[in-house]
Amino acid sequence: FFFQTLPSQVSPVVTQKVEERKKIINGQYKCFEKMNRDQPYNKSGPYCNRTWDGWLCWDDTPAGTYTSQNCPNYFPDFDSTEKVTKYCDETGNWFRHPETNRTWSNYTLCIAHTKDKLKMAYILYYMAIVGHALSIVSLLISLAIFFYFRSLSCQRITLHKNLFCSYVLNSAFTIVNLITVVNNPKVVQRNPVRALTSTILTSSLLLPVLLVIGCKVLHFFHMYMLGCNYFWMLCEGIYLHTLIVVAVFAEEQHLHWYYLLGWGFPLVPASIHAVARKKYFDDNCWMSVDTHLLYVVHGPIMAALLVNLFFLLNIVRVLVTKLRDTHRAESNMYMKAVRATLILVPLLGIQFVIFPWRPENRLAGEIYDYIMHILMNYQGLLVATIFCFFNGEVSRLSNILIIHKGIFHSNCDIIYYGSLFLSRNKKIKQGNCNFLSHNSDFFICIFSLYQNLLRFVCLYLYL
Structure with missing residues:
Protein backbone atom coordinates (compact mmCIF):
# COMPACT_ATOMS: atom_id res chain seq x y z
CA PHE A 1 0.00 0.00 0.00
CA ALA A 112 24.02 11.37 -4.96
CA HIS A 113 22.03 8.15 -5.39
CA THR A 114 19.04 9.60 -7.23
CA LYS A 115 19.66 7.62 -10.43
CA ASP A 116 20.03 4.38 -8.46
CA LYS A 117 16.82 5.11 -6.56
CA LEU A 118 14.99 5.89 -9.80
CA LYS A 119 16.18 2.58 -11.27
CA MET A 120 15.01 0.73 -8.17
CA ALA A 121 11.68 2.56 -8.27
CA TYR A 122 11.08 1.26 -11.80
CA ILE A 123 12.10 -2.27 -10.76
CA LEU A 124 9.61 -2.19 -7.87
CA TYR A 125 6.99 -0.69 -10.18
CA TYR A 126 7.25 -3.53 -12.69
CA MET A 127 7.49 -6.09 -9.88
CA ALA A 128 4.15 -4.80 -8.60
CA ILE A 129 2.49 -4.99 -12.03
CA VAL A 130 3.82 -8.50 -12.71
CA GLY A 131 2.88 -9.69 -9.21
CA HIS A 132 -0.70 -8.45 -9.43
CA ALA A 133 -1.06 -9.74 -13.00
CA LEU A 134 0.11 -13.21 -11.93
CA SER A 135 -2.24 -13.02 -8.96
CA ILE A 136 -5.21 -12.22 -11.20
CA VAL A 137 -4.41 -15.08 -13.60
CA SER A 138 -3.89 -17.65 -10.84
CA LEU A 139 -7.01 -16.53 -8.97
CA LEU A 140 -9.18 -16.67 -12.09
CA ILE A 141 -7.89 -20.18 -12.82
CA SER A 142 -8.68 -21.16 -9.24
CA LEU A 143 -12.19 -19.71 -9.49
CA ALA A 144 -12.75 -21.59 -12.75
CA ILE A 145 -11.67 -24.82 -11.06
CA PHE A 146 -13.99 -24.25 -8.09
CA PHE A 147 -16.95 -23.45 -10.35
CA TYR A 148 -16.22 -26.33 -12.75
CA PHE A 149 -16.05 -29.06 -10.11
CA ARG A 150 -19.53 -28.94 -8.62
CA SER A 151 -18.62 -31.61 -6.12
CA LEU A 152 -16.41 -29.00 -4.45
CA SER A 153 -19.45 -26.84 -3.70
CA CYS A 154 -19.70 -26.28 0.04
CA GLN A 155 -19.71 -23.34 2.40
CA ARG A 156 -15.95 -23.32 2.89
CA ILE A 157 -15.36 -23.22 -0.88
CA THR A 158 -17.94 -20.42 -1.12
CA LEU A 159 -15.82 -18.42 1.31
CA HIS A 160 -12.76 -19.22 -0.81
CA LYS A 161 -14.53 -17.88 -3.88
CA ASN A 162 -15.39 -14.60 -2.19
CA LEU A 163 -11.84 -14.27 -0.87
CA PHE A 164 -10.47 -14.88 -4.38
CA CYS A 165 -12.88 -12.32 -5.88
CA SER A 166 -11.74 -9.68 -3.39
CA TYR A 167 -8.11 -10.32 -4.33
CA VAL A 168 -8.91 -10.16 -8.06
CA LEU A 169 -10.64 -6.79 -7.63
CA ASN A 170 -7.87 -5.46 -5.40
CA SER A 171 -5.21 -6.45 -7.93
CA ALA A 172 -7.22 -4.92 -10.77
CA PHE A 173 -7.61 -1.58 -8.94
CA THR A 174 -3.92 -1.65 -8.03
CA ILE A 175 -2.81 -2.18 -11.64
CA VAL A 176 -5.10 0.64 -12.82
CA ASN A 177 -3.68 2.89 -10.10
CA LEU A 178 -0.09 2.00 -11.01
CA ILE A 179 -0.52 2.59 -14.74
CA THR A 180 -2.73 5.67 -14.75
CA VAL A 181 -1.68 7.49 -11.57
CA VAL A 182 1.69 6.37 -10.20
CA ASN A 183 3.30 6.40 -13.66
CA ASN A 184 1.66 9.71 -14.63
CA PRO A 185 3.41 12.66 -12.91
CA LYS A 186 1.03 15.17 -14.54
CA VAL A 187 -1.90 13.63 -12.69
CA VAL A 188 -0.05 13.56 -9.36
CA GLN A 189 1.51 17.01 -9.54
CA ARG A 190 -1.58 18.89 -10.71
CA ASN A 191 -5.15 19.02 -9.52
CA PRO A 192 -6.45 15.51 -10.35
CA VAL A 193 -9.87 16.53 -11.66
CA ARG A 194 -8.48 19.31 -13.84
CA ALA A 195 -5.65 17.09 -15.07
CA LEU A 196 -8.02 14.29 -15.98
CA THR A 197 -10.40 16.70 -17.74
CA SER A 198 -7.60 18.05 -19.89
CA THR A 199 -6.35 14.54 -20.59
CA ILE A 200 -9.72 13.56 -22.04
CA LEU A 201 -9.21 16.04 -24.85
CA THR A 202 -5.63 15.05 -25.63
CA SER A 203 -5.31 11.33 -25.05
CA SER A 204 -7.37 8.18 -25.33
CA LEU A 205 -4.93 5.95 -23.48
CA LEU A 206 -6.24 6.39 -19.92
CA LEU A 207 -8.83 3.96 -18.71
CA PRO A 208 -12.38 5.37 -18.89
CA VAL A 209 -13.06 4.64 -15.25
CA LEU A 210 -10.15 6.85 -14.17
CA LEU A 211 -11.22 9.63 -16.54
CA VAL A 212 -14.70 9.65 -15.05
CA ILE A 213 -14.27 9.22 -11.30
CA GLY A 214 -10.74 10.53 -10.67
CA CYS A 215 -7.73 9.12 -8.90
CA LYS A 216 -9.03 9.85 -5.38
CA VAL A 217 -12.12 7.72 -5.91
CA LEU A 218 -9.83 5.04 -7.35
CA HIS A 219 -7.79 5.28 -4.15
CA PHE A 220 -10.98 4.88 -2.12
CA PHE A 221 -11.87 1.63 -3.91
CA HIS A 222 -8.29 0.43 -3.50
CA MET A 223 -8.52 0.99 0.28
CA TYR A 224 -11.92 -0.69 0.36
CA MET A 225 -10.73 -3.79 -1.49
CA LEU A 226 -7.63 -3.96 0.71
CA GLY A 227 -9.92 -4.18 3.72
CA CYS A 228 -12.08 -6.80 1.99
CA ASN A 229 -9.02 -9.02 1.50
CA TYR A 230 -8.28 -9.25 5.19
CA PHE A 231 -11.85 -9.38 6.43
CA TRP A 232 -12.64 -12.27 4.10
CA MET A 233 -9.57 -13.97 5.53
CA LEU A 234 -11.09 -13.27 8.95
CA CYS A 235 -14.33 -14.87 7.70
CA GLU A 236 -12.32 -17.99 6.87
CA GLY A 237 -11.00 -18.10 10.44
CA ILE A 238 -14.41 -17.42 12.02
CA TYR A 239 -16.04 -20.11 9.88
CA LEU A 240 -13.48 -22.74 10.88
CA HIS A 241 -13.65 -21.69 14.54
CA THR A 242 -17.45 -21.92 14.56
CA LEU A 243 -17.38 -25.22 12.70
CA ILE A 244 -14.80 -26.93 14.88
CA VAL A 245 -14.87 -25.26 18.30
CA VAL A 246 -18.37 -23.81 18.74
CA ALA A 247 -20.70 -26.02 16.71
CA VAL A 248 -18.60 -29.22 16.96
CA PHE A 249 -18.42 -30.16 13.28
CA ALA A 250 -21.85 -28.80 12.33
CA GLU A 251 -21.96 -28.44 8.57
CA GLU A 252 -24.31 -25.53 7.77
CA GLN A 253 -23.89 -21.92 8.87
CA HIS A 254 -25.67 -18.69 7.92
CA LEU A 255 -23.35 -17.15 5.33
CA HIS A 256 -25.16 -13.80 5.11
CA TRP A 257 -23.28 -12.66 8.23
CA TYR A 258 -20.03 -13.49 6.47
CA TYR A 259 -21.08 -11.48 3.41
CA LEU A 260 -21.86 -8.54 5.70
CA LEU A 261 -18.47 -8.78 7.41
CA GLY A 262 -16.44 -9.46 4.25
CA TRP A 263 -18.03 -6.98 1.84
CA GLY A 264 -19.92 -4.59 4.11
CA PHE A 265 -17.73 -3.74 7.09
CA PRO A 266 -14.63 -2.60 5.10
CA LEU A 267 -16.78 0.20 3.66
CA VAL A 268 -16.81 1.86 7.10
CA PRO A 269 -13.04 2.46 7.58
CA ALA A 270 -12.58 3.19 3.85
CA SER A 271 -15.32 5.85 3.95
CA ILE A 272 -14.04 7.39 7.20
CA HIS A 273 -10.52 7.51 5.73
CA ALA A 274 -11.78 9.20 2.56
CA VAL A 275 -13.72 11.88 4.48
CA ALA A 276 -10.85 12.51 6.91
CA ARG A 277 -8.30 12.59 4.10
CA LYS A 278 -10.38 15.13 2.20
CA LYS A 279 -10.72 17.34 5.26
CA TYR A 280 -7.34 17.05 7.00
CA PHE A 281 -4.73 15.77 4.49
CA ASP A 282 -5.99 16.41 0.98
CA ASP A 283 -2.83 15.80 -1.02
CA ASN A 284 -3.03 15.06 -4.74
CA CYS A 285 -4.44 11.59 -5.38
CA TRP A 286 -4.00 10.76 -1.66
CA MET A 287 -0.71 9.07 -2.44
CA SER A 288 1.32 10.33 0.52
CA VAL A 289 1.91 7.91 3.40
CA ASP A 290 3.12 10.68 5.74
CA THR A 291 -0.14 10.76 7.68
CA HIS A 292 -1.58 8.86 10.62
CA LEU A 293 -4.96 8.80 8.87
CA LEU A 294 -3.85 5.56 7.19
CA TYR A 295 -4.39 3.83 10.54
CA VAL A 296 -8.12 4.33 10.01
CA VAL A 297 -7.81 1.55 7.41
CA HIS A 298 -4.76 -0.30 8.69
CA GLY A 299 -5.98 -0.42 12.31
CA PRO A 300 -9.06 -2.62 11.61
CA ILE A 301 -6.92 -4.77 9.31
CA MET A 302 -4.37 -5.41 12.08
CA ALA A 303 -7.19 -6.11 14.54
CA ALA A 304 -8.70 -8.63 12.09
CA LEU A 305 -5.32 -10.35 11.74
CA LEU A 306 -4.89 -10.63 15.51
CA VAL A 307 -8.42 -11.99 16.01
CA ASN A 308 -7.90 -14.44 13.16
CA LEU A 309 -4.63 -15.65 14.62
CA PHE A 310 -6.32 -16.20 18.00
CA PHE A 311 -9.13 -18.21 16.38
CA LEU A 312 -6.71 -20.39 14.44
CA LEU A 313 -4.47 -21.11 17.41
CA ASN A 314 -7.55 -22.01 19.46
CA ILE A 315 -8.70 -24.35 16.68
CA VAL A 316 -5.33 -26.10 16.67
CA ARG A 317 -5.50 -26.45 20.46
CA VAL A 318 -8.94 -28.06 20.27
CA LEU A 319 -7.99 -30.43 17.45
CA VAL A 320 -4.79 -31.52 19.17
CA THR A 321 -6.06 -31.89 22.75
CA LYS A 322 -9.76 -32.79 22.60
CA LEU A 323 -10.03 -34.74 19.36
CA ARG A 324 -7.01 -36.98 19.68
CA ASP A 325 -8.98 -40.11 20.49
CA THR A 326 -12.36 -39.34 18.93
CA HIS A 327 -13.23 -38.26 15.38
CA ARG A 328 -9.65 -39.00 14.38
CA ALA A 329 -10.31 -39.09 10.62
CA GLU A 330 -12.63 -36.09 10.80
CA SER A 331 -10.21 -34.07 12.90
CA ASN A 332 -7.41 -34.83 10.44
CA MET A 333 -9.62 -33.57 7.61
CA TYR A 334 -10.34 -30.32 9.44
CA MET A 335 -6.70 -29.94 10.44
CA LYS A 336 -5.78 -29.82 6.75
CA ALA A 337 -8.26 -27.00 6.25
CA VAL A 338 -6.82 -25.12 9.23
CA ARG A 339 -3.22 -25.47 8.08
CA ALA A 340 -3.68 -23.42 4.92
CA THR A 341 -5.31 -20.53 6.80
CA LEU A 342 -2.79 -20.77 9.63
CA ILE A 343 0.04 -20.37 7.11
CA LEU A 344 -1.55 -17.46 5.25
CA VAL A 345 -2.44 -15.27 8.23
CA PRO A 346 1.17 -14.62 9.36
CA LEU A 347 2.39 -14.30 5.78
CA LEU A 348 -0.29 -11.78 4.85
CA GLY A 349 -0.01 -9.90 8.12
CA ILE A 350 3.75 -9.60 8.58
CA GLN A 351 3.88 -6.52 6.32
CA PHE A 352 1.82 -4.57 8.86
CA VAL A 353 4.28 -5.53 11.59
CA ILE A 354 7.49 -4.56 9.75
CA PHE A 355 6.01 -1.68 7.70
CA PRO A 356 6.96 1.11 10.16
CA TRP A 357 10.48 -0.20 10.64
CA ARG A 358 12.22 0.59 7.36
CA PRO A 359 16.02 0.59 7.96
CA GLU A 360 17.85 3.88 7.43
CA ASN A 361 20.82 2.17 5.79
CA ARG A 362 20.48 2.42 2.00
CA LEU A 363 21.30 -1.24 1.21
CA ALA A 364 19.16 -2.57 4.05
CA GLY A 365 16.38 -0.23 2.92
CA GLU A 366 16.50 -1.64 -0.61
CA ILE A 367 16.30 -5.22 0.70
CA TYR A 368 13.38 -4.15 2.87
CA ASP A 369 11.59 -2.63 -0.15
CA TYR A 370 12.01 -5.83 -2.19
CA ILE A 371 10.67 -8.01 0.64
CA MET A 372 7.72 -5.69 1.25
CA HIS A 373 6.78 -5.57 -2.44
CA ILE A 374 6.92 -9.36 -2.73
CA LEU A 375 4.71 -9.73 0.36
CA MET A 376 2.21 -7.15 -0.85
CA ASN A 377 2.03 -7.71 -4.60
CA TYR A 378 2.11 -11.52 -4.81
CA GLN A 379 -0.52 -12.21 -2.15
CA GLY A 380 -3.16 -13.30 -4.65
CA LEU A 381 -0.78 -15.85 -6.18
CA LEU A 382 0.04 -17.15 -2.70
CA VAL A 383 -3.63 -17.43 -1.72
CA ALA A 384 -4.53 -19.26 -4.95
CA THR A 385 -1.59 -21.65 -4.59
CA ILE A 386 -2.32 -22.65 -0.99
CA PHE A 387 -6.12 -22.75 -1.14
CA CYS A 388 -6.47 -24.29 -4.61
CA PHE A 389 -3.34 -25.65 -6.30
CA PHE A 390 -2.16 -27.39 -3.12
CA ASN A 391 -5.68 -28.61 -2.36
CA GLY A 392 -5.70 -32.41 -2.28
CA GLU A 393 -9.37 -32.63 -3.30
CA VAL A 394 -8.78 -30.44 -6.36
CA SER A 395 -5.84 -32.62 -7.36
CA ARG A 396 -7.89 -35.80 -6.90
CA LEU A 397 -10.79 -34.48 -9.00
CA SER A 398 -8.44 -33.34 -11.75
CA ASN A 399 -6.99 -36.86 -11.95
CA ILE A 400 -10.49 -38.36 -12.19
CA LEU A 401 -11.50 -35.90 -14.91
CA ILE A 402 -8.33 -36.53 -16.91
CA ILE A 403 -8.91 -40.28 -16.79
CA HIS A 404 -12.62 -39.89 -17.56
CA LYS A 405 -11.99 -37.68 -20.59
CA GLY A 406 -9.44 -40.09 -21.96
CA ILE A 407 -6.65 -37.59 -22.10
CA PHE A 408 -4.15 -40.40 -21.73
CA HIS A 409 -4.65 -41.07 -25.45
CA SER A 410 -3.46 -37.57 -26.34
CA ASN A 411 0.03 -36.19 -26.52
CA CYS A 412 -0.06 -35.64 -22.79
CA ASP A 413 0.48 -39.38 -22.20
CA ILE A 414 4.24 -39.18 -22.04
CA ILE A 415 4.27 -36.12 -19.79
CA TYR A 416 1.66 -37.42 -17.39
CA TYR A 417 2.92 -41.00 -17.17
CA GLY A 418 6.46 -39.70 -16.76
CA SER A 419 5.45 -37.52 -13.84
CA LEU A 420 3.33 -40.35 -12.42
CA PHE A 421 6.26 -42.76 -12.68
CA LEU A 422 8.56 -40.29 -10.93
CA SER A 423 5.99 -39.61 -8.24
CA ARG A 424 5.68 -43.32 -7.48
CA ASN A 425 9.43 -43.73 -7.34
CA LYS A 426 9.60 -40.72 -5.06
CA LYS A 427 6.76 -42.25 -3.02
CA ILE A 428 4.75 -39.06 -3.32
CA LYS A 429 1.23 -39.65 -2.15
CA GLN A 430 -1.65 -37.62 -3.52
CA GLY A 431 -2.34 -34.53 -1.48
CA ASN A 432 0.78 -35.05 0.64
CA CYS A 433 2.14 -31.59 -0.14
CA ASN A 434 1.28 -29.58 2.94
CA PHE A 435 3.59 -27.25 4.78
CA LEU A 436 2.93 -28.38 8.32
CA SER A 437 3.44 -32.09 7.76
CA HIS A 438 6.51 -33.58 9.37
CA ASN A 439 6.97 -35.69 6.22
CA SER A 440 6.96 -32.69 3.89
CA ASP A 441 10.06 -31.95 1.89
CA PHE A 442 10.52 -28.75 -0.05
CA PHE A 443 11.57 -30.44 -3.26
CA ILE A 444 8.75 -32.96 -3.04
CA CYS A 445 6.29 -30.09 -2.65
CA ILE A 446 7.71 -28.34 -5.71
CA PHE A 447 7.58 -31.58 -7.70
CA SER A 448 3.98 -32.22 -6.64
CA LEU A 449 2.99 -28.72 -7.68
CA TYR A 450 4.73 -29.25 -11.01
CA GLN A 451 2.83 -32.50 -11.50
CA ASN A 452 -0.50 -30.82 -10.77
CA LEU A 453 0.26 -27.99 -13.17
CA LEU A 454 0.97 -30.56 -15.90
CA ARG A 455 -2.43 -32.07 -15.26
CA PHE A 456 -4.15 -28.69 -15.55
CA VAL A 457 -2.26 -27.91 -18.78
CA CYS A 458 -3.29 -31.21 -20.28
CA LEU A 459 -6.88 -30.64 -19.19
CA TYR A 460 -6.88 -27.16 -20.73
CA LEU A 461 -5.47 -28.41 -24.04
CA TYR A 462 -8.09 -31.12 -24.19
CA LEU A 463 -11.06 -28.88 -23.36
Missing part, protein backbone atom coordinates in the same frame (compact mmCIF):
# COMPACT_ATOMS: atom_id res chain seq x y z
CA PHE A 2 2.83 2.42 -0.67
CA PHE A 3 4.00 3.37 -4.14
CA GLN A 4 6.71 5.73 -5.31
CA THR A 5 5.76 8.21 -8.00
CA LEU A 6 7.91 7.60 -11.03
CA PRO A 7 9.30 10.97 -12.21
CA SER A 8 9.72 11.58 -15.93
CA GLN A 9 13.29 12.70 -15.36
CA VAL A 10 15.69 13.49 -12.52
CA SER A 11 17.04 17.04 -12.44
CA PRO A 12 19.68 18.40 -10.04
CA VAL A 13 17.75 21.65 -9.95
CA VAL A 14 14.71 20.86 -7.83
CA THR A 15 11.53 22.74 -8.66
CA GLN A 16 9.93 24.21 -5.56
CA LYS A 17 6.22 23.58 -5.67
CA VAL A 18 3.55 24.89 -3.36
CA GLU A 19 3.76 22.07 -0.82
CA GLU A 20 7.55 22.24 -0.81
CA ARG A 21 7.48 25.98 -0.20
CA LYS A 22 5.13 25.45 2.74
CA LYS A 23 7.59 23.01 4.30
CA ILE A 24 10.50 25.40 3.79
CA ILE A 25 8.62 28.35 5.28
CA ASN A 26 7.58 26.24 8.24
CA GLY A 27 11.21 25.13 8.73
CA GLN A 28 12.40 28.73 8.56
CA TYR A 29 9.87 29.83 11.16
CA LYS A 30 10.92 27.05 13.54
CA CYS A 31 14.59 27.92 12.96
CA PHE A 32 14.15 31.57 13.93
CA GLU A 33 12.17 30.52 16.98
CA LYS A 34 15.01 28.17 17.99
CA MET A 35 17.71 30.81 17.43
CA ASN A 36 15.86 33.29 19.63
CA ARG A 37 15.20 30.66 22.30
CA ASP A 38 18.71 29.13 22.56
CA GLN A 39 21.29 30.54 24.95
CA PRO A 40 24.21 32.60 23.54
CA TYR A 41 27.44 30.75 22.66
CA ASN A 42 29.53 30.66 25.86
CA LYS A 43 32.67 28.76 24.84
CA SER A 44 36.06 30.34 24.30
CA GLY A 45 37.59 30.88 20.87
CA PRO A 46 36.16 31.96 17.53
CA TYR A 47 32.96 30.40 16.25
CA CYS A 48 30.41 30.69 13.43
CA ASN A 49 27.07 32.27 14.30
CA ARG A 50 23.82 30.32 14.17
CA THR A 51 22.13 30.77 10.82
CA TRP A 52 19.42 29.73 8.39
CA ASP A 53 20.87 28.78 4.99
CA GLY A 54 17.56 28.75 3.14
CA TRP A 55 16.78 25.08 3.76
CA LEU A 56 18.22 24.09 7.15
CA CYS A 57 18.97 25.64 10.51
CA TRP A 58 22.57 25.62 11.82
CA ASP A 59 23.65 26.11 15.43
CA ASP A 60 26.71 28.02 16.68
CA THR A 61 29.75 26.02 15.57
CA PRO A 62 33.37 26.20 16.82
CA ALA A 63 35.93 27.43 14.27
CA GLY A 64 37.76 24.85 12.17
CA THR A 65 35.07 22.15 12.45
CA TYR A 66 32.43 20.54 10.26
CA THR A 67 28.83 20.18 11.36
CA SER A 68 26.25 17.93 9.72
CA GLN A 69 22.60 16.90 9.82
CA ASN A 70 20.18 14.83 7.78
CA CYS A 71 18.99 16.06 4.39
CA PRO A 72 15.59 17.80 4.48
CA ASN A 73 12.50 16.03 3.21
CA TYR A 74 11.25 18.97 1.16
CA PHE A 75 11.85 17.39 -2.23
CA PRO A 76 11.13 13.92 -3.65
CA ASP A 77 14.67 13.76 -5.10
CA PHE A 78 16.31 14.20 -1.71
CA ASP A 79 17.34 11.22 0.41
CA SER A 80 16.61 12.20 4.01
CA THR A 81 18.94 9.45 5.29
CA GLU A 82 21.99 11.17 3.76
CA LYS A 83 23.91 14.03 5.40
CA VAL A 84 24.31 17.76 4.69
CA THR A 85 27.63 19.26 5.86
CA LYS A 86 28.69 22.84 6.57
CA TYR A 87 32.21 24.05 7.38
CA CYS A 88 33.19 26.76 9.83
CA ASP A 89 36.70 27.95 8.94
CA GLU A 90 39.50 28.89 11.35
CA THR A 91 38.52 32.54 11.39
CA GLY A 92 35.00 31.82 12.61
CA ASN A 93 33.24 32.36 9.28
CA TRP A 94 31.03 29.97 7.37
CA PHE A 95 32.68 28.53 4.26
CA ARG A 96 32.03 30.48 1.06
CA HIS A 97 31.88 28.82 -2.33
CA PRO A 98 34.82 30.00 -4.50
CA GLU A 99 32.63 30.52 -7.59
CA THR A 100 29.77 32.51 -6.00
CA ASN A 101 31.55 33.90 -2.92
CA ARG A 102 28.42 33.08 -0.91
CA THR A 103 28.09 30.94 2.21
CA TRP A 104 27.58 27.37 1.08
CA SER A 105 26.25 24.14 2.58
CA ASN A 106 27.11 20.84 0.93
CA TYR A 107 23.84 19.20 -0.18
CA THR A 108 25.43 17.06 -2.91
CA LEU A 109 24.99 13.78 -1.02
CA CYS A 110 21.23 14.36 -0.85
CA ILE A 111 20.90 13.56 -4.56
